Amino acid sequence: MGSPLGPALANIFVGHQEQKLFNVVNRPLAYFWYVDDTFTVFNNEDDCKAFLSHLNSLHPSLRFTHEKESNHSLPFLDVLAERRDSEFSTSVYRKPTFTGLYLHWNSFSLHKRKINLIFTLVHRAFMICSKGKLDPELDRILSILLENGYPENLIKSTIKRKLQQLNLNLVHTVKKCSVYLHIPWIGNISMKFEKQITSAVKRCFFSVEPRIVFTTRQLLPATKKDVLPSHHQNNVIYQFVCHCWSHVSTMSKLHLQPMTALPFLIS
Numbered sequence: 001m002g003s004p005l006g007p008a009l010a011n012i013f014v015g016h017q018e019q020k021l022f023n024v025v026n027r028p029l030a031y032f033w034y035v036d037d038t039f040t041v042f043n044n045e046d047d048c049k050a051f052l053s054h055l056n057s058l059h060p061s062l063r064f065t066h067e068k069e070s071n072h073s074l075p076f077l078d079v080l081a082e083r084r085d086s087e088f089s090t091s092v093y094r095k096p097t098f099t100g101l102y103l104h105w106n107s108f109s110l111h112k113r114k115i116n117l118i119f120t121l122v123h124r125a126f127m128i129c130s131k132g133k134l135d136p137e138l139d140r141i142l143s144i145l146l147e148n149g150y151p152e153n154l155i156k157s158t159i160k161r162k163l164q165q166l167n168l169n170l171v172h173t174v175k176k177c178s179v180y181l182h183i184p185w186i187g188n189i190s191m192k193f194e195k196q197i198t199s200a201v202k203r204c205f206f207s208v209e210p211r212i213v214f215t216t217r218q219l220l221p222a223t224k225k226d227v228l229p230s231h232h233q234n235n236v237i238y239q240f241v242c243h244c245w246s247h248v249s250t251m252s253k254l255h256l257q258p259m260t261a262l263p264f265l266i267s
Contacts, residue, residue: 102145
């Protein structure tokens with residue numbers, strides 16, 4: 001937490017422990033891992049308990065919990081997996097705390113963002129839902145967006161357009177280089193500028209795909225910590241308590257250059 005390297009280092013650490021695990025135990029019938037969540041399938045509950053016991057014995061810093069299926073179904077991230085005999089069906093999972101609140105149609109926001117919201121919800125449903133689960137999910141999306149003020153005809157036409165795009169066979173061509181331009185969002189004039197700059201770039205650079213990113217200014221400035229005046233800084237470490245031994249090491253009048261942090265490596 002707090003460092004850009006944190007997720008990468010955590011991934012390396014857990015991956016190393018996973019290799020150690022499968023050197024002593026067999027893989028489950030199914031094993032899917034995403035960040036800190038796993039979806040596994042076992043022959044029986046005893047195998048599940050034994051696998052969990054091995055997991056918790058890998059390292060003192062690792063503690064795993066598990067959730068068993070209920071009524072032949074189990075949520076994994078935003079996917080609800082349902083077991084029927086020897087097959088699985090999947091659909092979109094929403095937590096019980098889901099309120100259905102999305103970007104409102106009447107909000108002061110770019111029109112494209114509202115259309116892209118519909119595209120995103122339809123794309124997720126298309127990629128997750130099994131056959132027979134897609135149509136109910138699209139009806140659910142329609143209902144949610146209506147509650148957020150979206151016009152019904154617009155929702156249906158956008159869903160239809162997105163499904164047509166997803167069902168088309170992909171044509172393999174040279175991928176264009178995406179170039180991002182950040183401009184402030186100030187209303188319709190921003191949309192007009194987007195069309196002009198996009199058209200100009202495509203006419204001049206055929207291998208470039210311009211991406212316009214609209215930004216909004218913060219209503220209130222971020223709260224910042226008051227800086228201590230330099231004449232109040234003594235740059236002296238008075239005492240350092242070491243827990244490796246029973247004594248206390250004292251350092252006085254050690255003049256240092258101003259630093260934002262003093263790192264210690266504890267092993």
